[in-house]
Amino acid sequence: DFLNALTEVTSAFGASTDDLERCRLNGMVDCGARHHHIYQRAMLLVEQVKVSKGSPLVTCLLEGPSGSGKTALAATVGIDSDFPYVKIVSAESMIGLSEASKSAQIVKVFEDAYKSQLSIIILDDIERLLEFVAIGPRFSNLISQTLLVLLKRLPPKGKNMLVIGTTSEVTFLESVGLRDAFSVTYHVPTLNKEDAGKVLEQLNVFSGDDVDSAAETLNDMPIKKLYMVIEMAAQGAQGGGAEAIYSGQEKININHFYDCLGDVVRP
Amino acid sequence: DFLNALTEVTSAFGASTDDLERCRLNGMVDCGARHHHIYQRAMLLVEQVKVSKGSPLVTCLLEGPSGSGKTALAATVGIDSDFPYVKIVSAESMIGLSEASKSAQIVKVFEDAYKSQLSIIILDDIERLLEFVAIGPRFSNLISQTLLVLLKRLPPKGKNMLVIGTTSEVTFLESVGLRDAFSVTYHVPTLNKEDAGKVLEQLNVFSGDDVDSAAETLNDMPIKKLYMVIEMAAQGAQGGGAEAIYSGQEKININHFYDCLGDVVRP
Amino acid sequence: DFLNALTEVTSAFGASTDDLERCRLNGMVDCGARHHHIYQRAMLLVEQVKVSKGSPLVTCLLEGPSGSGKTALAATVGIDSDFPYVKIVSAESMIGLSEASKSAQIVKVFEDAYKSQLSIIILDDIERLLEFVAIGPRFSNLISQTLLVLLKRLPPKGKNMLVIGTTSEVTFLESVGLRDAFSVTYHVPTLNKEDAGKVLEQLNVFSGDDVDSAAETLNDMPIKKLYMVIEMAAQGAQGGGAEAIYSGQEKININHFYDCLGDVVRP
Amino acid sequence: DFLNALTEVTSAFGASTDDLERCRLNGMVDCGARHHHIYQRAMLLVEQVKVSKGSPLVTCLLEGPSGSGKTALAATVGIDSDFPYVKIVSAESMIGLSEASKSAQIVKVFEDAYKSQLSIIILDDIERLLEFVAIGPRFSNLISQTLLVLLKRLPPKGKNMLVIGTTSEVTFLESVGLRDAFSVTYHVPTLNKEDAGKVLEQLNVFSGDDVDSAAETLNDMPIKKLYMVIEMAAQGAQGGGAEAIYSGQEKININHFYDCLGDVVRP
Amino acid sequence: DFLNALTEVTSAFGASTDDLERCRLNGMVDCGARHHHIYQRAMLLVEQVKVSKGSPLVTCLLEGPSGSGKTALAATVGIDSDFPYVKIVSAESMIGLSEASKSAQIVKVFEDAYKSQLSIIILDDIERLLEFVAIGPRFSNLISQTLLVLLKRLPPKGKNMLVIGTTSEVTFLESVGLRDAFSVTYHVPTLNKEDAGKVLEQLNVFSGDDVDSAAETLNDMPIKKLYMVIEMAAQGAQGGGAEAIYSGQEKININHFYDCLGDVVRP
Amino acid sequence: DFLNALTEVTSAFGASTDDLERCRLNGMVDCGARHHHIYQRAMLLVEQVKVSKGSPLVTCLLEGPSGSGKTALAATVGIDSDFPYVKIVSAESMIGLSEASKSAQIVKVFEDAYKSQLSIIILDDIERLLEFVAIGPRFSNLISQTLLVLLKRLPPKGKNMLVIGTTSEVTFLESVGLRDAFSVTYHVPTLNKEDAGKVLEQLNVFSGDDVDSAAETLNDMPIKKLYMVIEMAAQGAQGGGAEAIYSGQEKININHFYDCLGDVVRP
């Protein structure tokens, strides 16, 4: 079942929670060497935080195009860390709150984490936390200042913390000084042809002949959007075909797949 | 009676409501292949939502010039979906509310929909929901952020949702990141000569000889404006002629029709 | 008496009210073919609204330079319509109110009108309702959004409404999308030489020889300003001459008239 | 005594009040033909208002450089009008009030005036009433809108009103539409050589030989600033000389006068 | 003792107060002809205010680079005036107050002064009273309007007032119209070589040979900064040397003086 | 142990506090002549403040790139001063407070310090206290004005104060006038090759041969970032290696060190 495909990367779970699991609804497939490298470096930071005395606070930013897999990756690191406190801070649970309330809620998460000897905080979609919009541009400077201070403030003696941020607006974060507030930054890329081919094989929804042609058209596609197109295509041109595809009885019609791709991709 | 002309497209009603019906006051006539294609693709998304496990939230934007039929089309998809929860969110019922109240009301509609296994939410005239005005430009960033989060937030497990947005300001939506927040976007066009001719024949208010000449002048006309011009012209130059036209006793004078068209169309 | 000169156009009064009458303090004289044409087209819309089933809301904008007679014209259409509900919405009665109160008051007028089977609402000096000022520019987006929605929202079933707007800032209305929110727009012009001559003859304050020379200098003059200059000139160079002029005993001295015109017209 | 020099222009007082008198602390001397002409035209408007039926509201703007005598002139017209209600609206009595309070207070003055059959309202230093500052520029749009409406709103039937505005920022008033809200505008100029000479002779503080040389240097000087320089010069280089000058015992030393002029005039 | 050096200029004290004395912590030394000239002209204005009938309000602005001695000069004029009411208005006593409170407090000082027959108000560091910052630029328009009105409003009959403003941001004051709101403006300069030499001789902290070389390097130095450098240099390179210098036992090492100057002056 | 390496510079402690010690978590190593020079000049200012009569307030700004050691240096001066009152004002303890509260809290620290005969106040990260963000730019003018006044206001008689500010946004401080509000400014630089080599030798985590090659790559590195890279590298490529490095048993692998450096440094 391609919806639950899991790679060995995430096979050994640590402190997992429902919230984190919902961040990778389509599981974790092998997306190629570049994605894997980032996972490994992030896990090294987890190790460093465990033993550090001189840098009780380590901060790491995952940036990349919309849908490239940043949130799923951060969640996976959180799950695999085995840390007693892993928390995701997301705009989803703060809709409609005032800037001050949002800021207070973020501070609260940090204060809670300070009580744990080892903690991970995921600041998901930082531009959304900051209520960023490109026109103007506008954003919440209150929340921006809060993050700037929190990303520099040391936890109490004896407590170590890893902060992972995600964003698809790294230029904006740069311009408000938030990019430089992170110690390290990793770029999470879209899939290239090879990556896409690898993913399609794992999903097993195309006939062997079509995998390569399909992968070719998926160059530069974010992993999240790939799942959306596959699912659209799986319905078939008349609808109702999804069952047969997912059960493996039938394969996706490559031409209908091209049609769906055309609807999703901007000309 | 041209005011109630209905095509077969909408003949099989599902979960219809008065609100949705008011969105297509002049019924649904055949507006040509391009309109029909969009209807079909939107109905495929309805099918996808019904069976999807990996994408519990599907989002679709209908954009196009003012009066091109977006709202009527969205309402028709809602009616034809047979979904238990179909709701239109419009600025009309929120005049004068504060940004915060509007935002809360929109959130409320989503929360209600989450209780239904299958739901459709129509965000009508998104630029109006956002209180957009081109000077500045100005708009409600609070509501904009609310929509950005809602269009990404997954419904609870087991609940699937289709969101249809409409707008005649797609460039603005683009600039605030709302266009890319939708999975797919369809452009609802104005009528071309052929479409207009087809519509005029269905309305049957011109003498046979005049249909073609009239259609010629209606190139690039939105369907909504076409209805307005026809009705103006139906009064006759001295007024009082509408009854005779609608009952079929008389036909519209083509020259008076040209006059009315001149008043409505910008030089 | 030129202050009460009335043309046949307005001779047959319908549902008249004091408020509407005050909008044409100097009565309605014949201002030439272009003014008359607009009056006729507006009256045709009145007819359309009476019988329409497919367009329960018709909207019409009168735009033109300051003082060209827009308000008087709209009031006249309202009076001549015989509609049971005719209401003028003006900034005069809302001085100092908050944007929210103004908006609420405007909505109230529409809600009241919805109770009437046939209604006319005159939105007078829309730029003033919107608190428009060219520097910035600044304006009330709250009221602007309210109008944008009200100009599109359909009255309840069975109720028909005509909205007439007036403005001398059509470019501004264009830029906030309010111009396109009206179905039709008519340009109310200043007087040309011929129009001015016609008006002067009706007023009968110049000796026959002077009418033409005077009219010549009044080219491109708005009707409202024409009345102001005439009255200034009627005082005479030493003051106190008005009585004699209005009673017809004397005529205005053409040179003094030129002097007054120079004070009023910008070099 | 030059401090109380009064010309015949203001000799016949009408409805005078202390407030208006304080506006011309140095009395009214003959400032030349251009000043006099404005006074005469303004008095003609007073006459017109007395008898008008078709224009119950007449509005007139006095604009000119700082210190050119606008306020004193407006006050003089008010005093000489003999009208039962003459009121000056000035920022001096409204320091620190909120925009809303200022606006309300201005409206109050108009409402009071509406009760009088004949009234004059002087809006002094309109840019100050509007809290105008060139940087930005910034100003109170609330008060600006209030004035725009008040300058157009007709008094109740049977009541006639003259509004006189003064400003040294006519370009600003133009840009907010307030200049065109006045029916007529007069430019109050600085003194030229001839005017200055005439004034100096009336003041009689220079020896006959020096009057011409002094007047020469006073070209383009506003009348108000002229009084300030004369008074500075009258102290003498060591101070204490004023008494002797004003009593006519001594004359001002022309070289010390040049020194003072240098301090006051911008290089 | 150079810290208490007083010139004859300030030897005859009038109505002195502690507040005013603190404004010239380092006393008043002879800073050269240009400083002296300004003092004399300001004292002439004091004389004028004492006897004036036609100009009950005289206003004077002291502008010049930071530290050039404006505040000390204004305080000295206040002390030397012998006026019963001399008050300094400074941002120091209003930190953190709202704009409205600051404005009210300033108005209060004027109202209090109006009760005195003769009064001096020093508006110190006007840009600071206005909360000016160059970015934007931003400033309090409320306070700016308050000052604009207060600088024009006449005291009650029989009361005369001198207002002295100081600023190091004369261009900003110009741009908000505050510079022209003062009758006269004097530019308080930095020291030139000659002035600096004169001051150094009075301070007597260099050996005779070094005075000239030191003065040479102090060209264009504000008097306030000169005191700071001298004090830094007086510590000696190893610290602890100040006592010996001030008591006259030792002289400042010229090379260490150059070092300190390098730290203070911008390259 | 490199985490606690202390140079002789800070060996003689004065009034030390926990807060100040936390500002130099990695101790104080010898960072080369330029850092040392600044320390010495700052300590001379401490001496000056102790004995000054004419300048009771001395102010000094430490500016330099992020992580160059400004805060640790300021804290060290505070600790070494032996002053009874040493206080650090930092945004960390004021997260989420309103501008007014922050401003009040800063004023409070100054008021408290005024009670001490000798005091040092460290304004840490002034751009953060001002909530500065480069877009716009935006910042708190309230706090900016508060600092501008506090940096000029003299302590009460007999009390002397040293204020040390730190910032990595000196251009911004310049533009709001805060840079010139300090008497002296010192630039705290990044390390050059020689400095870095010196530091690496003190840390003793590389084999002798590698120190020079490593130092070469650390040119222009801020001391704070150097510690972060060293700690990352100390984990080893597989993690878990830190213990062995810090205990001196093993040395850092130079190639892994280059890898880590690559992650931290921007291409």
Ligand SMILES: Nc1ncnc2c1ncn2[C@@H]1O[C@H](COP(=O)(O)OP(=O)(O)OP(=O)(O)O)[C@@H](O)[C@H]1O
């Ligand atoms: N190796 C992988 N890495 C990341 N995501 C993966 C991987 N394999 C499968 N996925 C799936 O791809 C999707 C990635 O979406 P995700 O929300 O993480 O992207 P994102 O970059 O955070 O998007 P956005 O920019 O919209 O926030 C998830 O549904 C996840 O289950």
Ligand SMILES: Nc1ncnc2c1ncn2[C@@H]1O[C@H](COP(=O)(O)OP(=O)(O)OP(=O)(O)O)[C@@H](O)[C@H]1O
């Ligand atoms: N095939 C059709 N598709 C859409 N609308 C149709 C069709 N046939 C007839 N209509 C009529 O055309 C009108 C379309 O107006 P609608 O309000 O949907 O346009 P719109 O694009 O939403 O306009 P706006 O940009 O002003 O929101 C409706 O009155 C509808 O009844």
Ligand SMILES: Nc1ncnc2c1ncn2[C@@H]1O[C@H](COP(=O)(O)OP(=O)(O)OP(=O)(O)O)[C@@H](O)[C@H]1O
């Ligand atoms: N045929 C006419 N049409 C319009 N106004 C007329 C006509 N004949 C006479 N008038 C008089 O001319 C004046 C027109 O002024 P009105 O206030 O309508 O102008 P306006 O265009 O609304 O001005 P503004 O731009 O200031 O709002 C009224 O006093 C009206 O009585």
Ligand SMILES: Nc1ncnc2c1ncn2[C@@H]1O[C@H](COP(=O)(O)OP(=O)(O)OP(=O)(O)O)[C@@H](O)[C@H]1O
């Ligand atoms: N003929 C005159 N016209 C005007 N003012 C005169 C005349 N003769 C003497 N004055 C005196 O000149 C001064 C004019 O100052 P006034 O305040 O009227 O100028 P203003 O143009 O209103 O200045 P501001 O631009 O500062 O408001 C008054 O003191 C007045 O007494």
Ligand SMILES: Nc1ncnc2c1ncn2[C@@H]1O[C@H](COP(=O)(O)OP(=O)(O)OP(=O)(O)O)[C@@H](O)[C@H]1O
């Ligand atoms: N002749 C003098 N004139 C002015 N100040 C003098 C003179 N002699 C000595 N001083 C001393 O020089 C210093 C001048 O500082 P002051 O605060 O007046 O300058 P300022 O121009 O107001 O500075 P800022 O621009 O910072 O407000 C005072 O300490 C004063 O005692």
Ligand SMILES: Nc1ncnc2c1ncn2[C@@H]1O[C@H](COP(=O)(O)OP(=O)(O)OP(=O)(O)O)[C@@H](O)[C@H]1O
């Ligand atoms: N000689 C030194 N000077 C300064 N810091 C040193 C020195 N030796 C070691 N350090 C260590 O280097 C680090 C310097 O970091 P610090 O926070 O002072 O930098 P900063 O310039 O204030 O950074 P930021 O710009 O982020 O505020 C501290 O951990 C400190 O212990």
Ligand SMILES: [Mg+2]
């Ligand atoms: Mg994400």
Ligand SMILES: [Mg+2]
């Ligand atoms: Mg629509």
Ligand SMILES: [Mg+2]
């Ligand atoms: Mg009008």
Ligand SMILES: [Mg+2]
């Ligand atoms: Mg004036």
Ligand SMILES: [Mg+2]
């Ligand atoms: Mg000063």
Ligand SMILES: [Mg+2]
């Ligand atoms: Mg720091």
